[in-house]
Structure formats: C-alpha cells, structure tokens
Amino acid sequence: MNKRFALKLIAACAIAASATAGFAQEVIKIANIVELSGGGASAGTNFKNGVELAVKEINAAGGILGKKIQTTTNDTQSNPGVAKGLTQKAIDNDVFAIFGPVFSGSIMVSMAESRRAEVPNFTGGEAAGITEQGNPYVFRTSFTQASAMPKVARYISEQAKLKTIAIIYVNNDFGKGGLDALKKALANSPTKVVAEVSTDSGQVDFSAAVLKAKQSNADGVFAYSNEEESARILRELKKQGWTKPIIGETTLTGQKVIELAGDAANGAIAHVGLTVDAPQPAIRAFRAKFEKEYKYVSDHNGMKGYSGIYILKAAIEKTGKLDRKAVAATLHTLKVKAADQPGVLMDVSFDAKGDLDRESFMIEVKNGKQEVVSILPALGAGAAPAAAAAKK
C-alpha cells in the first residue's frame, strides 16, 4: 500500500513538473545563474541586476516579438559543481537563454550543458579559454583577457613608459589568466616584469604583498584581483606610501572598489571594456536608470548583464522567430549599432567564436570618480589604437 501511495505521489509530482513546461510558448524564459554568495557575490549581483533592469524595460515596451520575458535567478555559491546542476535545472525548465555564470571556472563547467541542450549562454567570464573550445552556444558580454591585456600592455610601455613593473594578482583562474596574458603582451616591449606577487581570493591582509612590490623597486604596479580584494590592495598601497603609478584592468577601478577604497582609489588607472562614466549618451542613460532602480551606481558587470539582454533581443528580432539554434547562428557575426538598439550601450560586433568587439576606455580615478582619459577603438576598427587614443 505504501508502494502504491509513493508511486502516486511521484506521478503527481511528475505531472506538476511537466505542466509548468507548457508555458514555454507564452513567455521567453531566461535563467540567471549567477554568484550571489561566495567570492563572486559582488560581480554576480551586479550582473543579475543589469539583466533584470533590461528585462523590465523590454517587457514594459511590449517584449520581444510581442512576447514577455520571464527571468529566474539562481545562486551558484561561486561553486562550479552547483553551477553545473543549476544549468541543468534551467535546461529542464526549457529556458530560451542562460545568463551567467560570471566566474570563469563556473562557466567552463556549465557551458558544456548549455551546448548539449543548444541553449544560447551569455557569460561575464573573461578567461580566454571560454570561447577557444569552439562552443557555438557561448557568447561573451565583455572582452577576453586575450584582447584586453594587449591594450593595457601598450599603455604601460608606450604611454606610461614604465621600465619595470610589479604585478599583484589573485591566484585563481581569472587572476592567473590575466597574468599570463599580460606577461605575453609585455614580452616584446621594453617593460620588464620584476615581481609577480600571488594573493588569494578572499585575502584580507595585503601588507606583505604590497611590501614585496615595493621592495622590487618597480616603476609601477599592476594590480589584478576581484572587486573587494582590489579595494584592499589600493588601501594598503596608500598606507605604505606608494606614489608610483597603479595600473589595472576593469576591476581595479570598479564602482564598488572606489566606494570601498575611498581616497586610496584616487590616481588608479585602468583599462575598462565598459564603464558607467563613459561619455556616450546610451551609457549615461543606463547609469541614471540603474541608480534610480537599485540606489547605487552599477559596475561593469551590471552593464554586461544589461547589454547582454539587449544583444539577445537584437538577435531574436533579426532572426524573426524564437528558435534557439537560429538565434545562436545569428549571434555569430552579429553587428548591433547603439543608434538602432540603445540598450546595447555601444556599437558591438560578434565574431565566429562568440567573442565581442567594441570600443574601450582608459580611465583614471579622480576625486572618487572614474574619468575617461582616452577611448580606445574596437580591435576590428582598423585604426591604430595608439593614434586614436588621443581622441577624447
């Protein structure tokens, strides 16, 4: 008798589960699989907020092809094993596209699942390896380290003219990937790397790391870590009286970092793929909307999530139907102009691997605010970046 009851119960659950799948035609389901706890919480929360803001706007304006978007959010706890399970869950629920995870280690695992199910997957991860595996369903919302680091290296050796540099990096896949890419880009330049200081994700005390960088007598320091740790590095540099250039990439001058580091952030220079302080009207508008909605200033991850949804919208509209495969095909070699689709924030184009290309910025923190000091053209734009760097 127990057996029969259990079977009935299971059957009832199965029916209930399959019933929810029937709504797939009515709405466009999108799953946010992001880091809301653990080491990636700051990045994941921004990414998710960006996605939700864009979805709200699109739904208010009538949706995509007349269909509303519905999002669900799941926390990976910054754990790849959990991220993999959640991706399967999203696929079980028949989602149209997946946004996240933001951390490179997690996307490496989950994208195998989205590929198997042929679901477009937008990631905020920057490790070069993500798109190098020839997965036709993974798309970036930001630069790869492989394309960003040469821009930084060029700045370090040609504009800042540093002879030697110390690198403080976080020892995870993100930090190591960046370190390797930067060293490769600096290999043929006059700049020598005199110290490589490894730090941990979640590390609190950076006094030893900064001391090592100081003792290397380098002309400048390159700091490459996640948000909270970057802020601690900046504070420690100031505390120990560091006066030479502090250079970084994206995270070093993120809005959250500036808030956490306070005064210590002033003077830090970084290359960023996206910044809410860029002088483009679409980005200005985004900044205002985001701040109004969430009562704080978005960092680049918020822009990644926000523009990612609009890129998906542009791709669906170009395809003309809700077909995952066709949309993924459209996304490769897709070009979207900010003039036509303001939500993408900047003109953007995708290549055959799912990597994107667009303008980027060198910024400096002045009085607790990011200030764009130069705009670097898209890699595919043709113009020599050094010449265009003067454009302001």
Next chain:
Amino acid sequence: MNAIFNNKFATLFTVLGALLVLVAPQYLKNYGIYLLTYWLIFIIATMGLNLTIGYAGQKSLGHAAFFGIGAYTVAIMMKAGISFWLGLPAAALLCFAIGLILGFPALRVQTIYLAFATLGFNTAVWLVMRNEEWLTGGTFGINNIARPVIFGYSLEANRPYYYFVLAVTLVLAGLLWGLLRSPWGKAFKALRDNPIRAESLGVDIRNYTLLSFAIGAVYAGVAGALFASLVQFIEPAPFAVGASIMMYLMVVVGGAGYFLGPVIGAAVGVVLPEWLRDVPGVANWYLPLFGAAVVLLMIWLPDGLLSIPDRIKAKRAARAASAARTAAASRIGASS
C-alpha cells in the same frame, strides 16, 4: 514491544528509501538526477568519515583532502589516457596509503589537537592542488573529464551514471555494514569508547587508529573519483578546509555512529539547501535559513537526527521507570 516498533519503522524506512533511490530517477529531469547523484557521492564520502569519527572516535577535519586526492587521481590518470576502471582502484589505494600516514599524528594527539593536525594536512594538500599547475592544472582546474564506459555501455548520460553511483554506494555500504559487524568493527567501537580499556582487552590501538583513518580515506577517495566524473571539471576549491568542515557537519547532523547517519546528513548538507531555493519566499534567504536550521538542530539534537528514535525510546523508558517507581512507592506506602 519497542523492538517490534523499531523493526516496522526500519522496514518502512528501507522500503521507502529503496523506492526513492530506484524509482524516483525515472520521473526526474536532469537536475533532479544530478542532485541525487551528488547526494549519493556525499553519502559515500561521509560513510568513511562516519567510520573515522562516529565509530573510531578520531576527530578528523581533513576528509575533503582525500576527496580531492581521489578526484585528482582519476582526473589526471584519465587525462593521461588511462581507463577510469584503473583510476578508481588507484585512487582508493593512494588514499589508503595516505590515510595510514595521516593516522600517525592521531597516535600522539587526540580531540581538538588532532582536528588541527588534520586541518593542516588538508590545507597542505589544497596548496599542492592549487600551486602544482603542471600536474593539477592549478586554479584553472581540469576540464572535460569523461564519464566511464562499462562493458561497452556509456555512462555519459545522467541517468545511467546515477545508477552506477547508486550501485557503488550500495556495495560500499554493504562492505561497511560487514566491517562494523566483524571483530574489527567491535574493536573500532571499543577504541572510541575507552582506548585504555580496549588495549587492556588486547585491541592493538595503534593498528586500529591507523586503519580507521585509512579505511575512511578510501571511501572519500572513491567518492572523489565519482565526483570528478560527475561534475566533469575539478578545481581546488571544493576540496578546501571548508568542505571538510561541511562533511563533519553532515556526519554530526545525521548522527555520528549511526549507520544511516550519512544518508540523512548528506541529504541535509546537499539536498536541503537546494530544496530551500525553490520554496517560495525564502529563495533569497536559503543560505541563512540553512545555517539557522543547522544551529537549531545542534541545540536540540546534538547527537544528530537519527538519535530521535533513541530519544523517544529513552523518554518512554524513563516514563515507564518513573511510573513503576510511583507504583512501587504507593505500594510500599499502602503496606506500611
């Protein structure tokens, strides 16, 4: 009467459990199956830890290190083109050997000091995994770990792999059951309850202490090997000290020294947080809620969830005894 009640309860429990693990996957989608497989793997790992902690009484906070050693052994061997079926015993053997070595500090120190020693061991193993990039891939981890093939039948899909892990779990559970009922099992318990008395009765404390670590480590190693194949990607993070503490928690919540403790404990540690995610209203609070649940459990049930029947039994016995006492007292009073 209590015995009958317990037998009925145990039978019902077993039948329902068997139904759940055998039939439920037919009705579950990929995520559900993945989660169940995750649960089984943690049952295996915590069965080993339960032997070390619950039966032999050794405080170990280094269990995730063996979990990791198992995972990396299989992953590295499979990347080198060696079959999973050689990798799995290799992982078990390696863990047995390292487990024996880790047992040695336990001969010198006990309780919290032993916990610290094993914690240090775990950190050292984690550092090797993270820094020896030539071997372990460092923080980039090892990706695209294949799932095994059995007699030409691929276990690549989630459901076949689940049944494979289930079979391994049942075999290992059977072995542990046999071990605990053998003289070895009695010796482990004697060691836990009173080492001096155990030695006076001829139990070789040294051997059994080392063995309790080594056998526990083998279970973790096999679980790790299955874990690597399940997630198909490993990096050092899941094998850090935090994971060891989580496993310790699973053993304690389930009930240290109860054979089925790991089954319940792993469910609380693996399935409960995932289930809380889907409960409307608590989705954003699932981790704090999980933490609060664990705290409350530890306050009310320091011996774990499986101590509930024993508690009820004890309470009933106490009540019966007190009733008998009252009856006896009134009888004496009446006669005087």
